Amino acid sequence: MPTPTAADLQAIIGLRPAAAIEYLERKGFAITWNWNEVNASTHARALTVAKATRLDVLQDIRNGLLDGLEQGQTLREFQRNLRPRLEAKGWWGRQIVVSPDGSAEVAQLGSPHRLATIYQTNMQSAYMAGRYVAALEARETHPYWMYIAVMDGVTRPSHAALHGKVFRWDDPIWQHITPPNGYNCRCRIVALTEAEVKRRGLTVESSEGKTGTETVETGVDQRTGEIRSETITTLETTDRAGKKVRFRPDAGFDGSPVQSHLMDDVLLRKAQRTLGDPAALTEVQQVLLDPVRLRGWEAFVDNARAIGRPQGQSMAFGVLDPRDLAFAQRQGAAVQSGVIYLADDLLVGAKARRHETAGNALTATEWKALPQDMAQAERVLWDTKNGTLLYILAGGTRRAKIAVRFNRAKAGQARVDDAATVFKVPQVAIRDGLASGLYKKVR
Numbered sequence: 233m234p235t236p237t238a239a240d241l242q243a244i245i246g247l248r249p250a251a252a253i254e255y256l257e258r259k260g261f262a263i264t265w266n267w268n269e270v271n272a273s274t275h276a277r278a279l280t281v282a283k284a285t286r287l288d289v290l291q292d293i294r295n296g297l298l299d300g301l302e303q304g305q306t307l308r309e310f311q312r313n314l315r316p317r318l319e320a321k322g323w324w325g326r327q328i329v330v331s332p333d334g335s336a337e338v339a340q341l342g343s344p345h346r347l348a349t350i351y352q353t354n355m356q357s358a359y360m361a362g363r364y365v366a367a368l369e370a371r372e373t374h375p376y377w378m379y380i381a382v383m384d385g386v387t388r389p390s391h392a393a394l395h396g397k398v399f400r401w402d403d404p405i406w407q408h409i410t411p412p413n414g415y416n417c418r419c420r421i422v423a424l425t426e427a428e429v430k431r432r433g434l435t436v437e438s439s440e441g442k443t444g445t446e447t448v449e450t451g452v453d454q455r456t457g458e459i460r461s462e463t464i465t466t467l468e469t470t471d472r473a474g475k476k477v478r479f480r481p482d483a484g485f486d487g488s489p490v491q492s493h494l495m496d497d498v499l500l501r502k503a504q505r506t507l508g509d510p511a512a513l514t515e516v517q518q519v520l521l522d523p524v525r526l527r528g529w530e531a532f533v534d535n536a537r538a539i540g541r542p543q544g545q546s547m548a549f550g551v552l553d554p555r556d557l558a559f560a561q562r563q564g565a566a567v568q569s570g571v572i573y574l575a576d577d578l579l580v581g582a583k584a585r586r587h588e589t590a591g592n593a594l595t596a597t598e599w600k601a602l603p604q605d606m607a608q609a610e611r612v613l614w615d616t617k618n619g620t621l622l623y624i625l626a627g628g629t630r631r632a633k634i635a636v637r638f639n640r641a642k643a644g645q646a647r648v649d650d651a652a653t654v655f656k657v658p659q660v661a662i663r664d665g666l667a668s669g670l671y672k673k674v675r
Contacts, residue, residue: 251362251494253301256354258493260543260576261290262535265331266451271462272487273524273531275357277545281350283339284323292317297354311347318342349415356412360420364410364489365498367423371401374423376436379409382418390479391419393471398424398434405439407488407524408465414482442468450483462486490519491528496548496573500646503551503569508561510554513570517551520603530600533579537596542577546642546650549574550606550634552621559674560621563614566639573642573650574602583653592656594632602654606634612674613666620652622671630656 262278263285264270270280279294296314299305305313318324324342331337340346367377381387381395391413399405401423411419429436443465450460466480480486489495499516506512519525532547552560552570560567578584579599587593594602605625613622615635623634637652665671 251365252355252358253298255358255361255492255494256294256297256301258545259294260535260545261287261294261539263287263539266460269460270484271527271531272481272484273491273527274535275484276361276487276489276491276528277493277532277547278535279354281346283329283341286321286323289318289321289323292321293350297351297358300351300355301358307348307351310351311344314347315342315344352416353412356417360411361489361492361494363420365494367421368401368495368498369501370423374425375401376424376426376429376434377401377406378422378424378434379411380420380422387418388414389471390477391417393469393477394419394467394479395472396434397469398429398436399439400436403439405443405467407490407522408443408481408486409467409479410488413485417482417485439467444468446478446480448480448483487528488524490522490525491531493547495519495525496546496571497646499548499571500569500648503571507567507569508554508557513551513554513557516571517607520548520551521607526603529603532576533596533599536576536579540580542575542581544576546573546575548572549603549651550623552636552649553612553675556612556621556674559614560638563619565619565621568639568647568649570649572606572634572636573648574654575650578651578654587655590655592630594654594656598632602634605632609634613662614672614674615665615670616672617670618652621674624662627656630658631662633657633662 256279260278262270262274262280264280264282265285266282274280279290281290281293284290284293292314296310296317299313300310315324319342326338326340328336329339329341367374376398378396378398379394381391383392383395394409410421411417413419445463446466447461447463450462462483464480464483464486466478469477469479471477499519502512503516529547529549532545536545548571550572552572557567557570584593606623608626609623610626610631611624613624615622618635619637621636623636625632625634632654633656634654635652636649638649639647640650642648642650662671666673
């Protein structure tokens with residue numbers, strides 16, 4: 233596919249860049265050797281560039297992208313400004329580099345072509361995430377979303393086949409086809425009112441019964457000979473001539489902004505506006521337990537553990553039951569929303585190391601199951617000493633305990649409710665806490 237022109241990018245963008253800037257600004261980093269080692273779920277919350285294995289190099293690249301967004305830089309300006317920084321750190325040109333397994337290989341690091349790919353892919357992803365969130369927040373008045381492709385001679389036929397297709401905002405297909413759907417994809421979405429759909433004579437379609445999966449090879453690991461593959465969601469549709477077409481995103485693009493930091497903010501605002509409303513909290517819970525969102529949570533856990541140190545990242549993973557929220561408020565807690573965040577320092581920070589040493593830390597599998605397990609907590613208690621809600625999860629002789637605290641500053645901006653600590657406790661400690669009055673039973 234050819235590189236998008238300035239006019240293409242202007243058509244793609246077409247909105248104030250604030251959300252796009254925030255999308256990039258709040259991303260963490262993921263270290264990868266080959267581009268196909270990182271899936272779309274990780275890309276939603278982390279910036280990664282193949283063979284950029286130093287965090288300071290990734291930081292420079294992100295800063296260059298942010299400068300490009302804030303200052304409206306062209307691709308040429310982005311390349312001209314970033315290249316000297318990367319050259320100064322030795323990340324440029326073809327070099328002999330040492331791979332993670334200790335073997336040496338010749339690899340292409342920075343180059344004008346690579347910077348163009350980095351610029352186009354990240355700019356498009358950032359703007360489309362911002363557009364997705366804007367459409368999502370307008371869903372009550374604009375519940376129908378139309379897929380728009382740039383209809384010219386270089387548009388992928390499958391992307392062109394989706395041009396003009398309309399689905400409801402909550403159709404699961406948007407978890408997989410929200411642009412960009414590949415490198416240099418120029419597609420976007422437009423939100424429509426019911427009246428607009430009727431006036432334009434559009435047909436609202438459903439993806440039910442039309443989706444499937446396809447496993448595609450993404451390349452061969454030159455070090456190990458392993459053939460890498462990825463399972464991608466497909467959609468059976470028809471083009472404008474009525475010919476059947478199978479649409480699928482490119483490898484690495486079968487994701488959704490529902491996994492991003494921007495979606496966390498949407499959920500937070502929703503819950504804040506309707507604090508304690510059961511219907512709103514149920515809606516938030518449904519998003520957090522959506523399979524695509526859960527893959528994003530698993531990627532968040534995996535990447536934090538792979539990096540091995542906190543990056544100041546957090547992700548919403550749970551929601552308070554309305555009964556628990558009301559109980560906490562009666563105890564004087566300044567509940568902010570009922571949406572519960574978890575910071576990466578609980579996964580890999582000082583507390584994580586203490587729990588590992590004490591032998592009461594959660595396993596990677598248990599961390600990944602946290603959203604589902606919290607939604608089905610065995611019991612909920614109130615810690616009278618610390619003013620926190622305790623969610624005790626089902627398990628064996630030792631139960632995982634999530635301590636939820638309230639009114640915490642997050643990234644110097646919004647105040648949120650979050651997990652103060654998560655670790656395993658013996659059942660006898662729970663019984664003793666109840667007997668001594670340290671804990672009150674909530675339910």
